Amino acid sequence: xxxxxxxxxxxxxxxxSRAVLRLPEFRxxxxxxxxxxxxxxxxxLTVAYQLYQLTHNPLTLGxxxxxxxxxxxxxxxxxxxxxxxxxxxxxxxxxxTAEVVCAALFTLYAPHAAQGGLWPLLGxxxxxxxxxxxxxxxxPAFQAQVVPRELLxxxxxxxxxxxxxxxxxxPALGGVLYALVGATGAYAFACVLLVVSLGCVLYVKAKPxxxxxxxxxxxxxxxxxxxxxMQRQVLVGSMALDLFSVLFGGAVALLPVFAxxxxxNVGPRGLGLMVAAPxxxxxxxxxxxxxxPPGRHAGRILLSVVAGFGVSMIVFGLSRNLYLSVAxxxxxxxxxxxxxxxxxxxxxxxxxxxxxxxxxxxxxMFIGASNELGAFESGLAASALGTARSVWLGGIVTLLVVAxxxxxxxxxxxxxxxxxxxxxDEDAPQPVATS
Numbered sequence: 001x002x003x004x005x006x007x008x009x010x011x012x013x014x015x016x017s018r019a020v021l022r023l024p025e026f027r028x029x030x031x032x033x034x035x036x037x038x039x040x041x042x043x044x045l046t047v048a049y050q051l052y053q054l055t056h057n058p059l060t061l062g063x064x065x066x067x068x069x070x071x072x073x074x075x076x077x078x079x080x081x082x083x084x085x086x087x088x089x090x091x092x093x094x095x096x097t098a099e100v101v102c103a104a105l106f107t108l109y110a111p112h113a114a115q116g117g118l119w120p121l122l123g124x125x126x127x128x129x130x131x132x133x134x135x136x137x138x139x140p141a142f143q144a145q146v147v148p149r150e151l152l153x154x155x156x157x158x159x160x161x162x163x164x165x166x167x168x169x170x171p172a173l174g175g176v177l178y179a180l181v182g183a184t185g186a187y188a189f190a191c192v193l194l195v196v197s198l199g200c201v202l203y204v205k206a207k208p209x210x211x212x213x214x215x216x217x218x219x220x221x222x223x224x225x226x227x228x229x230m231q232r233q234v235l236v237g238s239m240a241l242d243l244f245s246v247l248f249g250g251a252v253a254l255l256p257v258f259a260x261x262x263x264x265n266v267g268p269r270g271l272g273l274m275v276a277a278p279x280x281x282x283x284x285x286x287x288x289x290x291x292x293p294p295g296r297h298a299g300r301i302l303l304s305v306v307a308g309f310g311v312s313m314i315v316f317g318l319s320r321n322l323y324l325s326v327a328x329x330x331x332x333x334x335x336x337x338x339x340x341x342x343x344x345x346x347x348x349x350x351x352x353x354x355x356x357x358x359x360x361x362x363x364x365m366f367i368g369a370s371n372e373l374g375a376f377e378s379g380l381a382a383s384a385l386g387t388a389r390s391v392w393l394g395g396i397v398t399l400l401v402v403a404x405x406x407x408x409x410x411x412x413x414x415x416x417x418x419x420x421x422x423x424x425d426e427d428a429p430q431p432v433a434t435s
Contacts, residue, residue, distance in 0.1 A: 019151060019154075020154045020155050020158060021158070023147065023151075024203075025146045025203070025205070026143075026147055026158075029142075029146055030158060030159065031196070031197075032096075032196075032197045032201050033162060033163060034165070034166045035194070035196045035200070036096065036193070036194060037166035037170060038169060038173060038190075039099070039170075039190040039193035040128075040190075041167060041169075041170020041174060042171070042177065042189070042193075043106065043190045044170075044171070045174035045178070046106075046174050046190075047106070047125060050110070050113055050121065050183050051064060051121060051122075054113060054117070054118050064122070067129065068132070069368060070129065071129035071130040071132075072129040072132040072133045072368065073133075073364075073365055074133065076136065076365050077225070077358070077361050078133070079134040079135075079136065079137045079357070079361055080357040080359070080360060080362070081218060081222055081225065081361075082134060082137075082138070083357025083360075084225070084355065084357035085209070085210070086209060088142035088145070089201065089204060090206070092138055092142060093198065093202065094134075095134050096194060096197055096201060098127065098131045099194050100191060100198060102124045102128055102131075103188075103190045103191035104191050106190075106191075107184055107188045110184040110187055136361070137357045138357060140347065140348065141210075141353075142207065143159065144353070145207040146207070152349055153417055154293055155348075156344045156348055157291075159344065160286040160289070161286040161287045164282050164283045164286050168276075168279045173189075177189055210354040210356070211353075221358075225357075225358025225359065226358075228359065229359055229362045232350070233409040233410070233412050234350055234411055235347070235359065237409035237411075237412035238302060238343045238346050238412060239362070240366070241302065241303075241401065241405055242306075242339065242366060243366045244398065245306050245339075245402075248397040248398055248401070249309060249313045249394045251317070251394070252275075252278070252378075254378050254390075254391065255275055256271060257382065258271075258325065258388075259274065262387075263387065264321075264322055264325060273322075274322075274325060274326060277330045277333060278329050278332055278333035278336065279333060280330055281330040281331060281333025281335075282333040282334065282336055282337035284337070285334045285337035286337045286340070289341045293341065294338060294341065294342055298345070298346070298416060299413045299414055299416070301338065303406050303413060306335070306339055306398065307398075307399055308331070308335040309336055309339070310399040310402065311399070312332035312395070313328075313394060313398065314392045314395035315395075316328035316332070316391060317388050317391030317393075317395060318388070343363075345417055378390065378394075381394065
């Protein structure tokens with residue numbers, strides 16, 4: 001009797017997925033990332049609401065994002081070098097400890113915010129942004145050291161799923177806590193979550209410090225990290241695709257306008273549904289990718305899903321029906337979720353260990369720039385062209401970007417993340433003795 005090949009493949013896939021989750025240190029890092037993200041998003045919503053209650057000025061909310069983004073992006077390249085020269089576990093322990101202290105200070109200050117004003121709140125957000133500048137490059141680089149190379153692709157999919165779920169639940173958690181126990185209780189609960197995250201990282205054993213060239217100057221080390229990315233089509237191409245698709249094709253910042261009587265006339269309930277739609281799509285696909293990661297023909301899949309994202313934005317921009325608009329946003333989230341899984345896996349698999357911190361730092365700057373500049377570009381384009389027209393034209397620009405990338409980056413188009421993925425270890429420094 002002949003065995004069913006499809007059944008064998010399904011069994012192998014499930015076994016591979018379970019193999020990742022059977023690693024105690026991976027589970028600990030997954031929980032650390034989830035609790036940290038939940039706490040960060042809950043704190044972000046609570047601070048935003050509290051600041052608006054203090055000032056009743058929408059500009060304050062824009063200032064809040066800027067106060068955190070400036071130190072995080074400014075320190076990213078330095079944080080990448082630090083992650084590639086030092087114990088990444090220790091970096092995470094230090095940055096999470098700083099977050100715990102900030103959450104505790106938020107808790108203590110919250111009852112006195114009406115008298116003390118907004119500047120202490122913004123000051124603590126600035127400190128959190130500084131911590132992010134070092135933790136964002138170190139976290140994915142350390143996670144890659146926790147998982148065997150052959151399981152990195154599935155681990156990346158699980159991390160993407162967990163991060164997406166936490167990003168969705170975090171603001172909701174913050175809102176519920178604020179309503180039930182006020183700002184003080186919300187901050188206190190976030191502090192507890194961060195202590196759990198700290199304990200999870202403490203559970204994981206320290207890993208070898210990456211090899212680096214002794215005596216190499218900071219400026220040269222940063223330059224080498226940036227050059228490493230820019231000289232490799234697979235890395236810079238995947239990052240550029242994300243940057244330009246979000247920059248020109250994103251519509252999240254304009255959703256309140258679409259909910260208004262001028263376009264869909266669906267009010268706050270319809271707005272809430274539209275805001276949730278991309279996250280629902282993204283979470284669904286990342287959960288699926290945890291069991292069925294897109295390894296073979298990953299480059300073609302990446303180009304296809306970014307094109308699908310552009311088409312979804314065209315449909316959304318032209319739609320005058322809520323259900324069609326929500327369906328387009330869910331599809332956009334699905335396509336973006338696949339793109340996120342492939343990009344994260346590419347960073348882990350194609351960058352050597354001694355460069356992972358700097359490569360993740362450059363990626364973080366691309367993502368930060370796309371998010372910050374994307375909202376600005378959306379507002380500017382909507383003012384000049386009209387809201388709906390700016391969105392569907394942005395979708396067309398995204399398709400043109402995909403076409404140009406497919407022509408100009410053949411290595412990205414041919415990228416494969418299946419078995420035996422090559423890691424570019426050329427010019428790798430010799431390991432240095434560490435105590």
